[in-house]
Amino acid sequence: MTSIVGREPISGPSAWRGDELSKSAEWIYVLSDAERAELEDLGRRFVADDPDLRTVTATDYRFDACRALNDECARQMDTGRGFVLVRGLRTKEYGDVMAAAIFFVMGLHLGRPIGQNQRGDLLDHVIATSDKTLSDEGALPSRVRDRLPFHSDSSDVVALMCLRGAKEGGASSLVSGTTVYNELLLRRPDLAPRLFDSYHWDWRRQDPDSPELTYTSPIISYVDGVFSTYAGSSMVFSAQQYADVPKLTPDQVEAINLFDEISQHHGLPIDMDFQPGDVQWLLNYAALHSRTGYVDHPQPERRRHLLRLWLKRDVGRPLTPGFGKHVVEMGEPTGPPLAGGRFRIADAVTVNDDWGV
Incomplete structure (x- = not known):
C-alpha cells in the first residue's frame, strides 16, 4: 500500500458538483411497483417475526424484485458518486414501525448494522429532543435544530430514512470530499499536505458515554489511487479543550478552516428536501453530509424525524492506517453495552428522548 500526497486533482465519478448534479434526477432511484x-x-413479515436486531441477517429476508435496487445502491456507494436517494415508500400509510422494518431490511442487504452509541443501539434517531443549540454543553448534533457543518459519521455507510420533515428548512446537504480537496489543492497547494496529518477528534461530544475523550485520524487518505475523506472541523476544534491534546499549528487551523469553507461554497453541495419515505444511502469516505437549520412543527408528534443506520460494509477499500474512527470496530461499543439499548424494531423506532439531552 502506498500513500502519496500528490499535486494533481483527483478524478472519477466521486468528484461531482452539486450545481451540475442537481440539474438531473440521476441520483434519485424511484422504486417500481414490484420493488x-x-x-x-x-x-410486514419483519414486524410479525420481531427478530433480535443484533442477530437477524439478510438471508432471513431475501430480495427478488429488489436485487437491481440493491445492486445500484451498492454500485453508487462503492464506485460511483458515493450516494443515492431511494424514493417511493408509502410510509404515511403503514406507520413508523413498518417503515423502520423496511429500512432495517434494506440495510441488512448493504452491510452489517453497527452500534451507534455505548448502549449498542443499531437504529438511532435524528430529531430535536430539546431546545438546546449546538454550542450548548453536551448537545449532540443529531438532537438539535442548528445547521451542521459538513462532516463524516463513524461508519462505512450512513443511511437516513425520513419519517417526517420539518416545518421549515432541514434540507439534507451532501458535498463531494474529492471536489472539496481538489478545490483546496487549486487554491492553496501549500496547505493540502496538512489534511494528511493525524488529528485528535472529540469522541466525548459524539457519545456522552465514550470510554475516552478523543481518538485520532487524518482528514484525507489516499492509498493506491483510492481517495477517502473523514471530516468534521467542529470535532477537531472542540477536542482542543482537553489538556493532553496537542495544540493545532497555524497551518493546520488554516487548512481545516479552508476545507470547511470550501465545502460550503456555492455550487459544490447538493441539497435535497426529504419527503416522508425517502431513504438516503451514503458512503462516508466519498461524500460529506450536513443539513440546513430548521424549524419544527409545534406539535411534538410532527417533529422532523429521521431514522439512522450505520453500516459496516467491507469492499476492500484501502485506507491509511488509523483512518476514521478506528478506536473501535467501526462504531461497536468497546465493552458490554450499557443498559438501555433497544433491540426490537418496535422499541428501536421509539425516540430515546433521554439521549443527548
Missing part, C-alpha cells in the same frame, strides 16, 4: 410491494411484504 415497493416486495419491500412492504418483507416489512
Whole structure:
C-alpha cells in the first residue's frame, strides 16, 4: 500500500458538483411497483417475526424484485458518486414501525448494522429532543435544530430514512470530499499536505458515554489511487479543550478552516428536501453530509424525524492506517453495552428522548 500526497486533482465519478448534479434526477432511484410491494411484504413479515436486531441477517429476508435496487445502491456507494436517494415508500400509510422494518431490511442487504452509541443501539434517531443549540454543553448534533457543518459519521455507510420533515428548512446537504480537496489543492497547494496529518477528534461530544475523550485520524487518505475523506472541523476544534491534546499549528487551523469553507461554497453541495419515505444511502469516505437549520412543527408528534443506520460494509477499500474512527470496530461499543439499548424494531423506532439531552 502506498500513500502519496500528490499535486494533481483527483478524478472519477466521486468528484461531482452539486450545481451540475442537481440539474438531473440521476441520483434519485424511484422504486417500481414490484420493488415497493416486495419491500412492504418483507416489512410486514419483519414486524410479525420481531427478530433480535443484533442477530437477524439478510438471508432471513431475501430480495427478488429488489436485487437491481440493491445492486445500484451498492454500485453508487462503492464506485460511483458515493450516494443515492431511494424514493417511493408509502410510509404515511403503514406507520413508523413498518417503515423502520423496511429500512432495517434494506440495510441488512448493504452491510452489517453497527452500534451507534455505548448502549449498542443499531437504529438511532435524528430529531430535536430539546431546545438546546449546538454550542450548548453536551448537545449532540443529531438532537438539535442548528445547521451542521459538513462532516463524516463513524461508519462505512450512513443511511437516513425520513419519517417526517420539518416545518421549515432541514434540507439534507451532501458535498463531494474529492471536489472539496481538489478545490483546496487549486487554491492553496501549500496547505493540502496538512489534511494528511493525524488529528485528535472529540469522541466525548459524539457519545456522552465514550470510554475516552478523543481518538485520532487524518482528514484525507489516499492509498493506491483510492481517495477517502473523514471530516468534521467542529470535532477537531472542540477536542482542543482537553489538556493532553496537542495544540493545532497555524497551518493546520488554516487548512481545516479552508476545507470547511470550501465545502460550503456555492455550487459544490447538493441539497435535497426529504419527503416522508425517502431513504438516503451514503458512503462516508466519498461524500460529506450536513443539513440546513430548521424549524419544527409545534406539535411534538410532527417533529422532523429521521431514522439512522450505520453500516459496516467491507469492499476492500484501502485506507491509511488509523483512518476514521478506528478506536473501535467501526462504531461497536468497546465493552458490554450499557443498559438501555433497544433491540426490537418496535422499541428501536421509539425516540430515546433521554439521549443527548
